[in-house]
Amino acid sequence: MDKSEQKREKVSSHKSKPNISPSEEEIIYSALGSPIRREILLFIKERKKVGFVELRDQFGLKVGSLYHQLNSMEKLLTQDENKKYFPTELGELACELLVINKDHLAASQATSAKRDKKLHPFLEKVINLLSFFFLPRPVFEYFSSEPIRTFFEGLIIIGAMLFFSIDGRRVLIGFFPFEVNEWYYSLIGVLGLWVGLFLLSDFLKTIFYHQKFGSFKLFAVIPFTMIPNVIVLFCLWLQDKLTTIFLVLDAQLLIIFGQIWALSLMVTAVSKTEKLTMKRASLIVLFSFYVIYLVSFVIVGTS
Template identity: 25%
Template structure:
């Protein structure tokens, strides 16, 4: 079955390739032929029949129906044409994707997804906000107000997602205003980093509510100043409680990473994996800046 001029349509014919896909996906024999030749490169008729366990008539019939995708070389071995190779790549990718979708997850993954993931990475909650812009804006403003109040009463200075006591020296603006400014700067910096990296990942960023969603995602870590204030106001931040306080801060930061992942994924329209990468960059920058400053 040699490839002849006119056997295959022009390479740019996407409609023809779509017909090829339907033709192959709907027939297990043709699908197996394409996949086998795609893996081994070329094979003779006897080798094809032996590996695919097909009768002579069935194999001839399906090879004839794959004309233009499967060609016979001068050595009488069968191989994929250029168009057949493209079809093979599409089919193999789709098969892997489908297998991944239906693969039974590990029991620990199931437990995490069912009992922990919905709270640590609340995609459903941010999806509801995505469909309700006024709610997202209101929650964002409420989180901003609560965060500003917590920083003022605790005296903590915020740098992205990390805190440190506000410098005791003279500031060039009133201390409460300084703390609020640092909160706003951290919020805008996190939003800018998220938007730039999400754009690099192909996000369209059509929803301005992403700005509010980022502030909402910062809510877990913004609860820490209140804990810090309670401990310091009662003179309890000593000994083991210092260690526990630091551990609590790290835990809240990790939860915030999960919230950021969900918000960036939903409002940026990118995968959770890419959104997590962005959130990881943000927390890494937080630790780095706190160390340098």
């Protein structure tokens, strides 16, 4: 066998790079920039399917830390009906790339480490706190795991919202308070927001992403995304009771803050209950919110 034949044999025996697009490759390198995530992915690949508790025991991570690592690989991992993790098609390709492109991953790790070192510990804590406040993924992961109990707990939030709305004679439309004279307007406003958000979000994810319609998990967790509404109504109600200027924030700032918080909570809820990426969940939620707001403003304007 001459040298050219030996070279061809060597090349043919070498494992070729998987056929993936540049965007998919970028997703993989970004998700696997951390060595612990690479170990988790390979462990799941080896075991086929792995539960959360087994991963926690295997790697000795705290619950919040493990959720963070898994959420960082949300496009590489998915879950079955028993909540066990297994690789997606992209995750399978990522396992192949782990073997082929070790140098690229090492460079990604070094870049990630440099970026992390730039953050002051206090600043990092603040960022983590804000992330948990606006995007509480572990919380909605927990809520969606027991939808029946979550539904009845959510009724407490709905009840509180109804109380402050009826007693304060206000309804919130896009976080703008409107005074009403009859109690049933509050009932329609609160329940309409709950049911409307559910129906629109569920319908859109069924149409766009071909998922099953009628997700009780999503219906059960939506009241928890309405906590900002309850807080705003409570502040307005308390201001009336104290007959003084209770609100420190400007009304417009309060409206903006409430909208951002409610949107982020709803995006997280849709993402975790329906197993969608945050980008896809954002599109669904933004469309749903502003359709409801538009319809509500039209109804109020014509009444």
